[in-house]
Amino acid sequence: xxxxxxxxPSRVDEARAQFARYKADVKARGKPFYPYAMFHDTIMSxxxxxxxxxxxxxxxxxxxxxxxxxTHKGIxxxxxxxxxxxxxxSFVPRPDWYFYFLFYLLRIFKWPESVFLGTxxxxxxxxxxxxxxxxxxxxxVRRPSARPVAMVAAVLxxxxxxxxxxxxxxxKEALASEVIQDVPRWASTEHLPASALPGAKLFATAGCTxxxxxxxxxxxxxxxxxxxxIGSRNLGxxxxxxxxxxxxxxxxxxxxxxxxxxxxxxxxxxxxxxESSKGTH
Amino acid sequence: MAYRRKPTKAELRRQKMEELITYPLDWLEERxxxxxxVRYFLFRNVPADVNWMQTLGSAALTAFLVQAITGxxxxxxxxxxxxxxxxxxxxxxxxxxVNITDxxxxxxxxxxxxxxxxxxxIILMFLHxxxxxxxxxxxxxxxxxxxxxxxxxxMGMMEGFTGYLLPWDQTAYWATVVGINLNGTAPFLGPWLxxxxxxxxxxxxDTLTRFYSLHMLVIPGAIIALITLHLYLVIRxxxxxxxxxxxxxxxxxxxxxxxxxxPGLTRPVPRGAGASPMQAEPGGRD
Numbered sequence: 001x002x003x004x005x006x007x008x009p010s011r012v013d014e015a016r017a018q019f020a021r022y023k024a025d026v027k028a029r030g031k032p033f034y035p036y037a038m039f040h041d042t043i044m045s046x047x048x049x050x051x052x053x054x055x056x057x058x059x060x061x062x063x064x065x066x067x068x069x070x071t072h073k074g075i076x077x078x079x080x081x082x083x084x085x086x087x088x089x090s091f092v093p094r095p096d097w098y099f100y101f102l103f104y105l106l107r108i109f110k111w112p113e114s115v116f117l118g119t120x121x122x123x124x125x126x127x128x129x130x131x132x133x134x135x136x137x138x139x140x141v142r143r144p145s146a147r148p149v150a151m152v153a154a155v156l157x158x159x160x161x162x163x164x165x166x167x168x169x170x171x172k173e174a175l176a177s178e179v180i181q182d183v184p185r186w187a188s189t190e191h192l193p194a195s196a197l198p199g200a201k202l203f204a205t206a207g208c209t210x211x212x213x214x215x216x217x218x219x220x221x222x223x224x225x226x227x228x229x230i231g232s233r234n235l236g237x238x239x240x241x242x243x244x245x246x247x248x249x250x251x252x253x254x255x256x257x258x259x260x261x262x263x264x265x266x267x268x269x270x271x272x273x274x275e276s277s278k279g280t281h
Numbered sequence: 282m283a284y285r286r287k288p289t290k291a292e293l294r295r296q297k298m299e300e301l302i303t304y305p306l307d308w309l310e311e312r313x314x315x316x317x318x319v320r321y322f323l324f325r326n327v328p329a330d331v332n333w334m335q336t337l338g339s340a341a342l343t344a345f346l347v348q349a350i351t352g353x354x355x356x357x358x359x360x361x362x363x364x365x366x367x368x369x370x371x372x373x374x375x376x377x378x379v380n381i382t383d384x385x386x387x388x389x390x391x392x393x394x395x396x397x398x399x400x401x402x403i404i405l406m407f408l409h410x411x412x413x414x415x416x417x418x419x420x421x422x423x424x425x426x427x428x429x430x431x432x433x434x435x436m437g438m439m440e441g442f443t444g445y446l447l448p449w450d451q452t453a454y455w456a457t458v459v460g461i462n463l464n465g466t467a468p469f470l471g472p473w474l475x476x477x478x479x480x481x482x483x484x485x486x487d488t489l490t491r492f493y494s495l496h497m498l499v500i501p502g503a504i505i506a507l508i509t510l511h512l513y514l515v516i517r518x519x520x521x522x523x524x525x526x527x528x529x530x531x532x533x534x535x536x537x538x539x540x541x542x543x544p545g546l547t548r549p550v551p552r553g554a555g556a557s558p559m560q561a562e563p564g565g566r567d
Binding site: 015018019021022023025026027029030031032033034036037038040041043044045047048049051052053055056057059060064070076079080081082083084085086093094095096097098099102106116119120127130131133134135137138139140141142143144145147150154158246248252253254255256257258 | 322323324325326327328329331333335336337339340343344347363371372375378379382383389390392393394396397398399400401403405411414415416417418419420421422423424427428431435438441442445448449450451452453454455456458459460462463464465466467468471472482483484485519521524525528530531532533
């Protein structure tokens, strides 16, 4: 028998042999799922349900509070925010926490040239890599100490996701009540005419500064451009109004929401303010 | 053969009772084989060295079941309508959420569990995925189950996105405005997808009803199907030993280590199913 030369088994054969060995090992010296593994599973499930009930209780009791107001902010946020109102745009869009990493990714990639990378590009690549993992890593070895590349990649992924989530969670929000105090400063440094002031106040309170910066105020959410010198492009009042009414109609692919609900009179005020902003300082 | 005495009346009665009790199970087993299936599921062997990290998958399943049960109860009280209630001037959907949270008996608990259970579900899926990665458990022959798991994670996040809109409050509305606009930046399909999600040019009542439908019918249906497939593959392929375990199932013993030192393995393992006892005898190997 020993005379037959042995060929080196192929990787597939080795994997199959290992799995057959696994099956036999488990059969020979494993333990039944019930009661051993199921006992651990049950304890863990009870912990999970307890944690969920605990979170619900803390949320309700701290939000409800003494004043019985469903929009009162407790430890874990309010029961519910004020009703959706497409007309009041002074609201900072904020997704659930597990989308914060995407949310922050959008601040890294600037509108409009590379925003596509942040919204679709990076997530798609990440997803393809994740799905493709078993085909990228085809070695049989499973010990973490023998998989340095995989372990480093995992740590880098976790750290970058953690940092992006943290940055997304703590991203500075431009509150209308704070931004409106900057309007007189804008007027003096940017030499705004008096006719632009109603629009400037509207700009500060209508939610524009959630995504746009102006003379150092506001937050650059979603990589939206700074508007301090938007008027120097001389796009015209009518263009500004049309753009505000439906940004993606004028600027295909724009992620900016339409502000048609502000009404023509206020849109004109905003447009005058934008056209007056020449960035002259 | 030992002498068997005639059974007493009490024993006969007992035997009859037992038959009566097991009759429905026998009936079911004969027609479906389900009893045998459950028995296999419960009493199949798992590696002796499985550890606590390997409970994360079932913990995620528990979190999903919490979502399913609380979701069904919420659907009994929730109204997916963006129309304004003429009596109060508030949107109907928003009012039904306030009603559930503040007035329905235990409604706060059901909604609170659904709301926070969503985060727990997502966290547990990520932890479970981390465990599978650490153990290298996505390798042959479990590649397909890794992919199914990734799809469940994506579906879970889609549940988060669609469910976020349902309270129809400011946070919900504006987060969804931006979320849909971001979908719209995708090439080719983007604008079409954004249009489909909105149900028109602007977010409104049509968006709310289609998000509700996606959230409680389409995506959960897909998740249930994927979880079923996931569990089927887990049971079929078995769970892995921790890779650092001294007695990890399926790992080859170290070169010098005598076979007799491996716990519970006193003879070579027969290769392949249906190996004859002769091959398993000592010396059956060449």
